[in-house]
Amino acid sequence: MLEKAIYGGRRYWVWVCFLLSLIGVGFLAYLYQFQNGLGVTGMSRDVSWGLYIGQFTFLVGVAASGVMVVLPYYLHDYKKFGRLTILGEFLAIAAVIMCMLFIFVDLGQPLRVLNVILHPTLNSVMFYDMLVLSGYLFLNVLIGWTVLGAERKEVPPPKWVKPFIILSIAWAPSIHTVTAFLYAGIPGRHFWLTAILAARFLASAFAGGPALLIILAMIVRKYTKFDPGKEAIQTLGKIVTYCMLINVFFLGLELFTAFYSQIPGHMHAFQYLYAGLHGHSQLVPIMWLSSILAVIALALLIFPQIRKNESLLAVACAATFFSLWIDKGFGLVIGGFVPNPFEKITEYWPTLPEALITLAVWSIGFLVLTILYKIAVSVKEEVVFDKYGERQIKAE
Amino acid sequence: MPLSTEGGRVMSMNRREFIKIAGLSSILGIGGVTGVTALKNSVEASQVSKNPEALTAKRWAMVIDMSKFASEEDFQPCLEACHRAHNVPHITDNPKHEVKWIWPETYEHAFPGNEDEYRAEKYQHMPFLMLCNHCENPPCVRVCPTQATYKRKSDGIVMMDMHRCIGCRFCMAGCPYGARSFNYKNPRPYLDESKENPEFPTRMKGVVEKCTLCYERLAKGLEPACVEAAKEVAAKKGTTPGLIFGDLEDPDSEVRKILSERFTIRRKPELGTGPSVYYII
């Protein structure tokens, strides 16, 4: 099936070459970082995690969001998602690969990464994160490839896939809970030390991931003969709406606890992010941008008449995605480190090499996504039947 | 793998099966031999032993008597002794990348959450020495995915194994005391060659470092460098030393004596970390 990725039109190859060039530039930036150390990034003694770990955290959420499509279809026979599941599973694969790459580029001694496996540490959340991410990648590759392969041969998928699918449905929320546990058990970092951090992560994941999936589905529909389905996209839109509402609600809960209790340690990080603290306010504009985008997104999503308009839905999804990308992919990590344990402030902003490496990892993710989607779409463009005997694409 | 048969007669193995069996045997053979030799120890446990002169304790602790640290000349020798003994780099061009094992902070930064605008001036400006607290229940050890940082069972020191550290900096996020530094770049250019200690290694870029309670000196029967420097300062001034070092679980140790006589505070004790560094104010 892999050979389907090497047959493509001009547009396909221009896109692939564009991604390859971004990857090339970023790779050179990574060599520069490997040679000179992580000092080429904007990180410091006080802010020891930055853009790389933020992006990792955000992308684990995107990967977990595959369950939002798989669960209704396989557990509740929601037939309308039949054409979306493979797109969700392949998005999960691309996202997990990006997660692993972001961890790798963030390590000070990346060549020693196997130490995590050679010296298993059962009390370390990071050890479990490695396990669950690897497991999730394996599951999605196995399931996606097998189901797609069966569709290509126009036979139902083999029975042994079903238990793996059920396992992946349970596994997906667990990968993001474990990622939340990286933060939520750290004493002394009051911004992260909240019981609802895992709940916030899941809510934002199930809003942001499907938002991206909707946009990808619309792109697939526009540029190929494969149509994931209007109703499927609408249902996904409802999921994004509710999860974004829950996510914003959870943020409100955090703000209440921090500011009604008036405890300085709880308030300081929020003050730094949204208002500035002791004259330091570098992150305030982008945090407010994230909030404004969230309001715009919800305004467009809450009203069914607006949500039914697919162009406006696309705008809402983009707003949701970028709002969450700023909040989780940046604000969350920096907020935990500012102010530092001495109540002093060191600010953080990514440097050019850091940005180029980040762009390269995203490009690798999009390249994997492009190749996998090309294969999936090529298989489905030929008439195929799903497990309910429904045609995947409308006959001409 | 059955051999192909036909009409009751056993036919010879076909090529595919032969390759399968040959491949599997080679992997098991080479893999097995490699595994056995790799796992065999070069050094037997019976060949190694502790230095009889080493200083031992069940739980090392330090008491810092702030009355002995009035001005910079009182504590600067301690900082110098530590950083020189361990080849800690002096990074001046970018404060974001600084590496420090022991350093002073004022009261509001050493004990945040304890601020009081009406506290007497002299306490607000005291130079509290900050270092790794070698906690009883260290969160940094809890989070390390490779046990590159670990708590020594013999004496409670929170150690760093520079050979194993992958530089993930989870320990830096986990430490509530900001005790750890990361080598954002190669530290060697920032070392003063004339002041290098040839008996202790440096670190390389990409690993975390912090105070390790001079484990290498304890192994030879010497007290930590900062404690020794404090003793020298005290001898010159004709007072008692500002750093008192000893075994918290030995009821006859110096630290226990002081703790039973004087009121002390520790940093952020409410977090349950059980810090081993006490301050007499």
Next chain:
Amino acid sequence: MYNGGKILLGLIIFIALVTAPFWLSGKQATAKPDPKVDTPEILKLPESARQCVESKAYMKKEHMKMLNEWRDWVVRDGVTVYTSTTGKQYTMSLQNTCMKCHSNKSKFCDECHNYASVKPYCWDCHLAPKEEGL
């Protein structure tokens, strides 16, 4: 031969790439390693006392593993004394035991390491003794 030109060109490039490690390392690959043990510290010792922690054959074969195990004993377990098979006791330390006698890293350690194109990362951290003229 169809596409003969392309095939030959491809073959030449392939052979060049595959043999590159040999012709790129030049003399280093062929010069026989000659580690020198005539450091001033060793020469100060009487002939009878000039023995390493273990025998030459053992060290040649096992020093990599031995150093790794020494490292784990010293750093992770706080155990510092090694009793060699000869009965003598040593402090387990690369910088303070091995390099005290073998103070000529560039003429000792590097000889075989360069030949085998091995770059142990010990020296990124462990300070090699200062050598004259380097």
